[in-house]
Structure formats: structure tokens, C-alpha cells
Amino acid sequence: xxxxxxxxxxxxxxxxxxxxxxxxxxxxxxxxxxxxxxxxxxxxxxxxxxxxxxxxxxxxxxxxxxxxxxxxxxxxxxxxxxxxxxxxxxxxxxxxxxxxxxxxxxxxxxxxxxx
Ligand code: AMP
Ligand code: ZN
Numbered sequence: 001x002x003x004x005x006x007x008x009x010x011x012x013x014x015x016x017x018x019x020x021x022x023x024x025x026x027x028x029x030x031x032x033x034x035x036x037x038x039x040x041x042x043x044x045x046x047x048x049x050x051x052x053x054x055x056x057x058x059x060x061x062x063x064x065x066x067x068x069x070x071x072x073x074x075x076x077x078x079x080x081x082x083x084x085x086x087x088x089x090x091x092x093x094x095x096x097x098x099x100x101x102x103x104x105x106x107x108x109x110x111x112x113x114x115x
Contacts, residue, residue: 004049009100013047023074027066030074038085039108040078044070050101053090071105080107 003010011017012031019031022042033041044067050056056064068086075084084107089096 001047002049004100007049007098007100009043009045009098009102010049013045022078023070027063028070030070033104036106037104038106038110040075040080040084041104041106042074042078044074044103044105046101051099052096053088053101056101067103071103074105075107078107082109083107 003014008017012019013029019029021029021031023030027047029045029047030042031045033043046063046067048063050060050063053064071084071086084105087104087106088102089104
């Protein structure tokens with residue numbers, strides 16, 4: 001599996017940096033964002049290092065599908081009942097700060113208040 005030794009999310013995937021994990025399977029890790037914008041704010045992160053949605057191709061369609069399909073299950077598990085927001089910041093102008101593909105999932109009251 002492709003990893004980048006300098007990538008913070010690859011280090012979380014490898015267990016080299018701690019994170020508040022809420023889900024892990026063969027392809028994905030999910031953990032709470034360290035600087036949440038909403039009462040519930042998790043990041044769905046593929047274990048494989050993909051730098052950005054901008055470089056994802058047809059081969060990544062199953063992975064992207066799994067990331068998106070996991071969001072409602074996680075929100076239910078975390079007690080979010082009134083809806084949530086999904087965001088994939090992509091590239092410099094998209095506000096991407098960590099260059100490892102990730103999906104923000106934000107729930108709880110007023111998830112649109114910041115960000
Ligand atoms: P983005 O702007 O989409 O690249 O967002 C990256 C997100 O990763 C930000 O919301 C950060 O708060 C979050 N983040 C960065 N480092 C960590 C970490 N070690 N553990 C959890 N979340 C992190
Ligand atoms: Zn990475």
C-alpha cells in the first residue's frame with residue numbers, strides 16, 4: 001500500500017501519531033478532527049496515501065464510494081440525528097491543508113457556523 005513517511009495522516013494510519021479513532025476497517029480510518037468546526041467533526045481517511053481528490057482516478061471509485069457510504073453510518077453511531085455536512089477540501093484554492101485525501105463529516109447543531 002502506498003504511504004508517505006512525511007504525511008501526518010499516514011502516520012496516524014500507521015499508529016505513529018495518536019488520534020481519537022472512531023472506526024477502522026481494511027481500507028479506512030476515521031478519527032475526530034483535532035480542531036473541530038462542529039459538535040461532531042470526524043475525518044474519514046483512506047489508509048492508502050492519495051494526495052488529494054484532484055489526483056483520484058477511476059481506480060479510486062470503490063474507495064470514494066466507501067468513504068461516502070460510511071458517513072451516514074458513522075453519524076448515526078455518533079448520535080447525529082438532524083443531518084450533517086460532508087466536505088472534501090481539494091488543493092490550494094480548495095483550502096486543503098493536509099495533502100492526504102480526507103472527507104470531513106460534521107454534525108450536531110449549526111455545522112455551517114464556521115468553515
Ligand atoms: P483540510 O483543510 O481539509 O486539509 O483539513 C485538515 C484537517 O485535519 C483540519 O481540520 C485539521 O484540524 C485536521 N488535523 C490536522 N492534524 C490532525 C491530527 N493530528 N489529528 C486530527 N485532526 C487533525
Ligand atoms: Zn498520507
